[in-house]
Amino acid sequence: MVQTQSEINQKNSSAVSVEMRKEHAEQIEKALQAVQGHDVQNIFFVACGGSMASLSSGDYFVSRELSLPTATYTSNEFIHRSPKILGDKSLVVLRSHSGTTPETVEAASFAKERGALTVAITMDLESPLAKAAEYIIHYNYKDGSNAIDGELGMYYTFIFKLLNQLEPNQKFERVVEQLKTIQSLIEKNVEKFSIQADAFGKKNKREESIYTMASGAYYSHAYSFTSCLLMEMLWIHSNAIHAGEYFHGPFEITDDNVPFLVVMGEGSSRPLDQRALDFVTKFSDKVEVVDVQDFDYGQTDEDLREFFGPLLAGPVMRLYADGLAEHTGHPLSVRRYMWKMEY
16 A cells, blocks of 8 residues: 555654654653762752743642752742752752753753752753753654653653652652643643633733732742733733732732633642632622633543643643734734843
């Protein structure tokens, strides 16, 4: 039987994916072996902007599951604050999508000078960050590969293998195994929330400010949505409000014409979200809710859903930005300052 060009391309792509996945697995194992021989006693997660937000979920789960001290830093402050416990018993996980963020590259060099073990997560093996760190975990980007080979798939695989290495637990092994379904789960949830997200964009297309609220493992999504999508990409005034802090100042701006997007999380911090939601819906007529319990988790084990929720929240939240971009006519790719000048 003669193969079509499409079938040949698919076969070649599959072969590349298998080879790439093997390389990814080797990168993760090398980093884990280094951790095993390093007597790690504290962990730092260091990046900027959306990269910092993506690392924060790892910090959340490591700090909750293990007794090791952990902290998330924006790269420049990590250097200037110079944490006293940073040293030869530290693991520093860094991330930059392009691998060129100057502050993060400098943070990698700074951590190495202090004797810390450095692991960089980036899409480019030849980037300055990849060269500055000792160990590299790189991921595929926009090449049609499965999400398990992408940024979050690679990062979560590393984090849960790290958790299992530091404190073995079959729960962590099951997370790693079930991560293989993440591509289909993302596709299902993107389809499920697309109409709702588009309606949000249409309804809020003339709003000059939108507040985002969340807690726990989802607060980083509120931060990323606020800083990277609303403010950076859409030029909409915003602030990420921690649901637990809402009643300690921010709730005074609540009014019937003030828009809020509330992420109702899955897990131990959900009561914080519920309390905030109960209040904000009393006084604002413009509250949009993204409830993580409504996500389609497929065959994911019930007790693992709180680990998978943050993985799925990113693609879902992006839909809400896409909806705003569509109805405001403001493409997410437009910038005024970023990459346009020295800063």
